[in-house]
Amino acid sequence: MTEITGATILLENVTKSYGAKKAAVNQLTLEIPAGKTVMFVGPSGCGKTTTLKMINRLIEPTSGRIVINGEDVTTMNGDELRRRIGYVIQAGGLLPHLTVGANVGLVPKMLKWDKQRIADRTDELLELVSLDPEIYRDRYPKELSGGQQQRVGVARALAADPPVLLMDEPFGAVDPITRQRLQEELIHVQAELHKTIVFVTHDFDEAVKLGDWIVIFNEGGKIEQYGTPEQILAHPANEFVEDFIGSGAGLKQLGLTRVRDVDIRQAPAFTVGEDAATAVAHMNEAGVLRAIVLDSRDRPIGWVTRRQLERMTTVGAAHARQFPVVSDSATLDDALDTMLVAGSSDAAVTGSRGAYQGIITVQTVIKAIDHISADPEEVSTPVGHNTGAIPKLATGENGVISYAMDEEETATEVENDSAPWAEHSDPAETHRGSERA
Numbered sequence: 001m002t003e004i005t006g007a008t009i010l011l012e013n014v015t016k017s018y019g020a021k022k023a024a025v026n027q028l029t030l031e032i033p034a035g036k037t038v039m040f041v042g043p044s045g046c047g048k049t050t051t052l053k054m055i056n057r058l059i060e061p062t063s064g065r066i067v068i069n070g071e072d073v074t075t076m077n078g079d080e081l082r083r084r085i086g087y088v089i090q091a092g093g094l095l096p097h098l099t100v101g102a103n104v105g106l107v108p109k110m111l112k113w114d115k116q117r118i119a120d121r122t123d124e125l126l127e128l129v130s131l132d133p134e135i136y137r138d139r140y141p142k143e144l145s146g147g148q149q150q151r152v153g154v155a156r157a158l159a160a161d162p163p164v165l166l167m168d169e170p171f172g173a174v175d176p177i178t179r180q181r182l183q184e185e186l187i188h189v190q191a192e193l194h195k196t197i198v199f200v201t202h203d204f205d206e207a208v209k210l211g212d213w214i215v216i217f218n219e220g221g222k223i224e225q226y227g228t229p230e231q232i233l234a235h236p237a238n239e240f241v242e243d244f245i246g247s248g249a250g251l252k253q254l255g256l257t258r259v260r261d262v263d264i265r266q267a268p269a270f271t272v273g274e275d276a277a278t279a280v281a282h283m284n285e286a287g288v289l290r291a292i293v294l295d296s297r298d299r300p301i302g303w304v305t306r307r308q309l310e311r312m313t314t315v316g317a318a319h320a321r322q323f324p325v326v327s328d329s330a331t332l333d334d335a336l337d338t339m340l341v342a343g344s345s346d347a348a349v350t351g352s353r354g355a356y357q358g359i360i361t362v363q364t365v366i367k368a369i370d371h372i373s374a375d376p377e378e379v380s381t382p383v384g385h386n387t388g389a390i391p392k393l394a395t396g397e398n399g400v401i402s403y404a405m406d407e408e409e410t411a412t413e414v415e416n417d418s419a420p421w422a423e424h425s426d427p428a429e430t431h432r433g434s435e436r437a
């Protein structure tokens with residue numbers, strides 16, 4: 001079984017009123033299962049950010065309770081709480097006068113880790129978000145692209161290994177292609193780490209792509225539907241949800257199938273510096289006319305023809321002709337898009353940390369479209385409503401909570417979650433002053 005390092009979050013009958021106005025979030029009860037990614041979507045001003053920030057108490061609820069892994073955190077010291085919760089905002093929120101390495105190592109340093117441990121952790125996290133530590137560790141944020149800064153923001157939020165990650169429109173400020181890459185990387189990071197991620201977005205397609213669960217909010221933090229992307233697309237709960245999804249619901253189902261779910265073809269691949277004659281021999285054996293060129297970290301950098309290789313002594317990068325690359329966590333929608341934009345009928349597929357997996361072709365995608373099922377599996381939905389009713393909670397041994405309304409699976413996840421929730425720290429600490437409501 002995969003280890004879940006995230007924590008269960010329960011908002012219990014939570015209300016937030018700003019002054020005398022109608023409540024921004026009204027009597028919201030919401031369960032966020034451990035180790036899952038839950039997306040908050042809804043129209044502007046419906047209370048997504050308010051709800052998110054009540055979880056780490058950057059915004060204090062007017063009433064109600066917040067329970068994390070069975071522990072009521074509503075009245076605990078807010079700074080202490082935020083040290084246990086990673087927080088990622090748009091553009092990464094990096095400190096401009098600190099290097100990338102120092103930004104990532106900020107919280108470990110505050111926790112007085114020794115220098116070597118901080119350096120090791122920083123490099124490990126930069127690798128995790130696909131930034132070569134040798135190249136980026138000593139750069140300053142302004143020397144990075146928007147997408148790279150955002151990756152550093154994610155690395156920093158993970159530095160002290162918090163069980164919960166709150167992400168507030170983290171990819172809102174980057175171009176669509178970078179956004180796609182960042183989304184795919186987050187999927188890879190989450191597949192390795194199994195954090196509990198709460199993610200606010202304006203973009204329904206992003207919610208479909210990243211979410212295990214999606215909460216569709218209406219004004220006042222009212223939950224219109226809480227379900228898996230498949231459930232919501234196949235069975236929108238009401239007109240509001242239908243309107244929100246928009247007209248392309250059928251096409252959006254393409255966004256539910258990942259590259260890794262379809263047939264990825266193997267194609268010969270050789271690393272820069274390998275003996276060219278041996279490579280040609282392999283190609284002859286396989287009966288192919290072109291091969292993928294990989295860098296020393298197994299990442300595809302382009303392709304060469306057999307004829308080009310015949311003129312080389314070792315496989316070189318110089319002649320490698322670029323071609324589109326998609327992650328195996330990309331949706332078929334994105335993969336097709338990438339190939340069409342590049343004018344190519346195939347693309348290299350990469351896995352974790354950008355390593356080469358094989359190739360996907362337009363033909364494969366078209367074939368897969370025929371097999372997309374419109375009938376989602378039955379799964380039990382976590383608790384989520386605005387009636388103010390609180391699920392019956394029983395606190396058992398070791399502060400483990402169980403829900404009378406809940407299914408066995410969630411309760412098991414809670415019990416299995418032995419992550420030392422109390423020992424973590426918040427990498428976003430230094431910028432939270434400006435975020436405080």
Ligand SMILES: Nc1ncnc2c1ncn2[C@@H]1O[C@H](COP(=O)(O)OP(=O)(O)OP(=O)(O)O)[C@@H](O)[C@H]1O
Nearest residue numbers: 018024042043044045046047048049050051202437
């Ligand atoms: N500090 C504040 N003072 C007064 N009202 C506020 C404050 N912050 C938010 N609000 C109001 O609370 C409601 C919910 O705001 P919130 O930022 O949570 O919405 P949102 O769904 O995240 O919106 P968006 O998608 O536009 O970011 C809005 O009506 C907003 O005007």
